[in-house]
Amino acid sequence: MIKRKVLAGIGLGMTAALALSGCSGSPEAEGAVTLQMVESLTNPARTALLEELIAEFEAENADITVELVSPPTDQADQKIQQMLQAGSGVDVLEVRDLTVGPFSTNGWLDDMTEEFDGWAGWDDLTDNAKKVATATGETYFIPYGFYGISLFYRTDFVEQAGFDGPPEDWEELLEQAEAIQDPDANTFGYAFRGGKNGYTNAVLAISAYVADDIDVTNAYKLTNGDSIFSAPEAQDALEVYFSLFEKASPPSSVAWGYPEMVEGFTNGSTGFLLQDPEVIAAVQQSEAVSEEQWNTAPMLKGPSGKAIQPLATAGWGIAEASEHKEEAAKLIQFLSEGDASIAFTEGNSLIPILNGAADAEFYKTGAWESYLAMNENPDAYITAEQPRGAAWWTEWGEKADAEVQQVLIGQLTPEELLASWDAYWTEKWASE
Amino acid sequence: MSRQQTTLKERPSTRAGAPAAPRARRRQFTTRRGFVILAFMLPAAVFVGVFTYYPMIAGSQMAFRNWNLTNLTDTSWIGLGNFEKILADPSFGTILGNTVLWVVASIVPQFVIGFAIALWLRRRFRFRGLYQALIFFPWAISGFLIGILFRWMFNGEFGVINDVLKKLGLIETGIPWLAEPSSAMFAVIVANVWYGVTFFAIMILAALQSVPDELYEAGALDGASKARMLFQITIPTISTTLALTVLLRIIWIFNFPDIIWAMTGGGPANQTHIITTWMINITQRGDYGMASALGLLVVAILLIFSAFYLMALRGKKEVTA
Known part of the structure; x- marks a missing residue:
């Protein structure tokens, strides 16, 4: 009997609690x-x-x-x-x-x-x-x-390798990175991105090589409507780009994504890194690379002296x-x-x-100087819009990443890669 | 006479000899009583229905529709279109092969090492409890965390594995473990073996506790060697547990993308993808239709495999009986 009363009490209590919580509504005050x-x-x-x-x-x-x-x-x-x-x-x-x-x-x-x-x-x-x-x-x-890309580089490595300053174009990057590369000392020229989103840097190189003919409203298109991957210059760009991997990067960078690249630069083992400015804070916190040992340089140009900056x-x-x-x-x-x-x-x-915010002292010093240099020279550092809003952008990223890796491990040639990318985008645009 | 036959023969006599009183006490089934039973069953049935079967059915129907998160304005029925997309994908063959390799190459060493550890832990020795705790510890760690740890350990330039191999003089330059398809697959399997050994050790140790000591004593009296006792006493006694544990583990490993996803993300060039990591990949792309179709395919493969496995097991038992 007592048990039944206790149970009834608990039941009533729970019902009341539920009913009250249901009736109480939002705790917000009027108008809040x-x-x-x-x-x-x-x-x-x-x-x-x-x-x-x-x-x-x-x-x-x-x-x-x-x-x-x-x-x-x-x-x-x-x-x-x-x-x-x-x-x-x-x-x-x-x-x-x-x-x-x-x-x-x-x-x-x-x-x-x-x-x-x-x-x-x-x-x-x-x-x-x-x-x-x-x-x-x-x-x-x-x-x-x-988020804009710039070239993070080791000032001391560049100097020791006998160069006056950081590279201005992709070929100079290859030359300097090759000179810095010393695997026995665990020193590598370039923090190559072969893993997730690795294709983005290959596209950067191609864009710089076709900068004269690029459609700035769609950085994957040439002004004649064809894809940038169909241009003969794209082939030259990839030749330099994949040479960076073969001659001047850690072999395991086939699998390097964002964390490994940044780690490779901040732990002092690589000379060059292409990254967003958000990495500035990470490098500043590095214990292996002191403030005097690094800086940033503007985006790498192509043979025509221009670079594409995809913001x-x-x-x-x-x-x-x-x-x-x-x-x-x-x-x-x-x-x-x-x-x-x-x-x-x-x-x-x-x-x-x-x-006017970019005129602040913050953006004029240290690693930010290169961004200022790019802003002041819009004819050489051209801002172009990539079709990142396309419904198939994620699918494209996966396909492109896998194919870049296929080239790196010798399953695909750069020519086949470009043909595949050109066919992909041409078909997508035709279906729009 | 088989054990089963004895049981069947014994049953009627037991029933016949049962006292009449309990049967008399058995209450008659009435509609009211039926409703009461139903009312008690309802919460559990609703719970399972809402949280298990509804999501399963809702998810399964996506497999037959154009269900892509990038554009949900057209989710029309496309029949077997998603399954055709899977079969037509050039990576599918490699991924299926990888899945089989991943399961077989993981489970064999896991079983053998796990069995050895269980045999070792069965013996009484000082600090046995501490050793047991240490050995079972990996099972408490998240698969993704293990993947991240092994990813850095196998790093070609900064990884501890290359460092140790160099210091031992076995290699001169670092091996890019995760950069080559074959070594990447090897690396993820090593990580999985390390993780899964514990499971077998736990399960087999529990099964070994059920083997009566008298059997070993009798074996010892007959002069049986340790190996003979292992193969003629231990293994036959716990064979059912072993078989079911292996089946369970095969299903788990098949459905276990954590380590591969954290270590290689399925790369390089999709060469370490198994079906479930590929499914994550497709989901991230927003193609829930294709991912659901792949999910149904996994269920079908595992159901067929389990059916054959259990049939083979039953067949073997009948032969030995």
Whole structure:
């Protein structure tokens, strides 16, 4: 009997608790809004900085609270995809040039044109930032910065090998890297990227060799409409590029992805590394390479003295399913303006989105000088847009990576590789 | 007379001799009682239905549709289109071959070494508990973490394995383990063997505890050597456990992409992909339709294999009986 009473009591208690929790609704006060924000390219330092900026935003907007979700970088885009597909749990999200295409095609992103109509911050954005934000006529995201490539190099290795300065073009890179290479001493010329996204550097070399004829609105196309892989110069570019692997790189770099390349440079064993500016912070923390032993140089040019700079970007967008679009836009505007934007780009070693921000002292010293040099010489360092928003971009990356590795292990010739890439893109464009 | 026949003959006599009272106490089946039983079963049935069968069916139907996350505006039914894509892929043959190699080359050393460790741990000696804990420890580590550790150990320039081989004077220059298809496959299998030995050691040790000491004592009295006792007492006594453990492990290794994914990502040039790492690859590309089709294919392969394996096992038992 007692047992039954106890059980009945527990049952009633649980029912009451469930009923009350169901009736209580949101804990938010009247008019208060909680925004769910999810980032993609996460790292602890970046998340901490973002949280600081969010705290400033919350202090200015007492009725808005922001909950930041930071999934591990490798799974972040998949996580975001799942959240968007579920249609809830996300208001503001990090949109990348790689994800904007599929996300907007599926109707998951809000066209922010209305929310950003009359936004005072438009005038402060650089032309590049404005172009990206309004690329397709709609505004699916406001970029927070740009990732550009430069050549990280060991000043001491270059000097010891008898050269006056860093290489300016791909052939000079091969020459210097070959001179530096000394496997017995565990010293290698170039941190070759043969693993994940390894194809990107092969495309950089090809782009530099066809720079005179490249279509800057689609860096995979020539101005005559053919793919860049069909040009005879592409063959010359790959000859130099794959020689870098054969003559001046660690043999195991067939499998090197981002971590191994950066490790290869920061542990002092390789002389050259092509990477984004975010690596500057990693090299500065290196114990094996001191500040005087390294620097960056502008992108490598092709035979015509030009290089193509494919700017990669990401930014903040609003989920179509969000019920707080106005508040979400307010947050994005805050992050894209003034001190918050500058703090974010400097803190993450990004090329800024605000006019004049690149004139700051921060971008004029040390490793940033090369970016300044590239900015000041736009005729030689041409900014071009790669078709990264294409629905098949990930599929392409996998195919291209596998085929670069096939060349490295002798299963494919560079000619066959170029023919395959040309056929792939020609077919894709024809099916559009 | 076989053991089975004895059991069958004994059953009727037991039933006949059973007291009548329990049968009388058995309550009659009524509709009300049926509902009560159903009500008790319902939560479990709903749970399994919602969390097991619904996702399985929902996932399986993707295999017959054009389900690509890059464009969900057209998810039309395409019949066996995704299966055709898999079979037409030039990498499929290599990947299937790799999967067989991955399973066979991993399971044989895992079994042999695991068996040896289990035999060793069965003996009583000082600090046996500590040794057992140390040997079982790898099983508690995530496969991805093991993959990352081995990836750096096998690194051609900075890896500890090349360093040790150089110091021993066995090689002069570092071997690019993960850069060549054959050595990369070897490296991932070594990592998997290291990881899986523990599983066999645990399972076989548990099975060995069930072998009665009297059998060994009788064997010793008859003057049987240790090898003879192993092959004529130990192995026959635990053969069912061994067979089921091997089957279980084959299924697990077949479905175990963690180490390969972390060590090589299926490279170089797709040469270390097994079916499940390839499936991850396809999922990351957003082609859930093709990935689901591959998943169904894996289920079919494993079902057919398990059926043949169990049939062969039953056949062998009947012969020995």
